[in-house]
Amino acid sequence: MVATVAIVLDANTRFNARRRRGSVPGRQVINRDIAAGHARLFKDYFARHPVYGPSYFRRRFQMSRPLFLRIVKAVREHDSYFVRKRNAAGKLGLSSLQKATAVFRMLTYGVAADDTDEYVRIGGSTALDSMKAFVRAIIEVFGDEYLRAPNEADTARLLAIGESRGFPGMLAEGQAPEVNFTVNGNNYTMGYYLADGIYPQWATLVKTIPSPLGQKNKYFAKCQEAHRKDVERAFGVLQARFAIVRGQHGRKGYSISCTDG
Incomplete structure (x- = not known):
């Protein structure tokens, strides 16, 4: 399974320029009392x-406090x-807790950037x-550990899971080295993925049998449809936790897309 949540970012030059700019002529200056905002946030959740x-x-940040603090520290x-x-x-100025909380409110609830202002005391x-x-830092800090392609050990584990479910040679994610397995006396050297009807007709994609006839075909279709749900279930967990994964919200400033393979 490959699950990618891509957040569309502005160009680096534009972003860095915004980080260095001073007051913008004509912009209304709001005394947000940033210090009081941090004190309230700290008292509410981090004291x-x-x-x-x-x-x-856990309910409001969709993770435990120790995990949140570990991410913020990193x-x-x-x-x-930060x-x-x-x-x-x-x-x-703003604390790392205020900036990270605003980010997680947008990710968790799918709210517009400006909606985080009243509680966090941060401008849109x-x-x-x-x-x-935050997204850039997450990729750079945690990418090698959590966003990498599967290694040889991962591939072996995924193949073992597939075989235990009755699908030898089935992969769950990523790209893998040569795979060798035998079914009904036939030797195969290519791994495959379970997919539904929307995918193209490729040898590496094994689809269900539409309107199966006979017990053999019905049994295959039942097993194939049951085990191809791993990706969908994983997305179900992500969608339940983070509103931003459920689709594009039409909010100004970010959009996301989800793909699986």
Whole structure:
């Protein structure tokens, strides 16, 4: 299974220019009281005895607090954009918790960037900048571990799972080296994927039998349709947790697409 959630980012030059810019002429200046926003957020979720405990945190952030803090720490150490700084007037800016919370609210609930302002105290354009920087940092920090193609050990494990389900040679994700297996006395050297009718007629894609006749064909169709659901079930979990995965929302600033193979 390959599951990709691609967030469309602006060009790096434009993004970096936005991170360096000063006040924009004609823009309304809002005193958001950023420090108070951070203090409230910290008291609500990150204090030793928070207002909202672990069950509330997991429900609202779709992960445990330790995992969230691990991600924020890694992102902050990777990109100084998430390090809290003082501006020219000596006032503290947004904290990494505020920027990350705004990002997760957009990912989890599919809200527009501006909708995070009232609670997090972060402007819409800054929330979008945070999203872009966060996604880029996640790819750069965790990509080699969690976004990589399967290695030889992964492939062997996936092939074993497929064979235990009655489909020797079936792959669950990624590209694999040569695969050798025998079915009904015939030798095969190419792995394959279980797919539905929307996919092209390729030798590596094994589809179900439409309107199967006979017990043999009915049994095959039943097994094929049951085991090809792995990708769909995985997306079901992601969609239940993160609204952004459910499709394009028409929100300004980001769009996503999901593909599986």
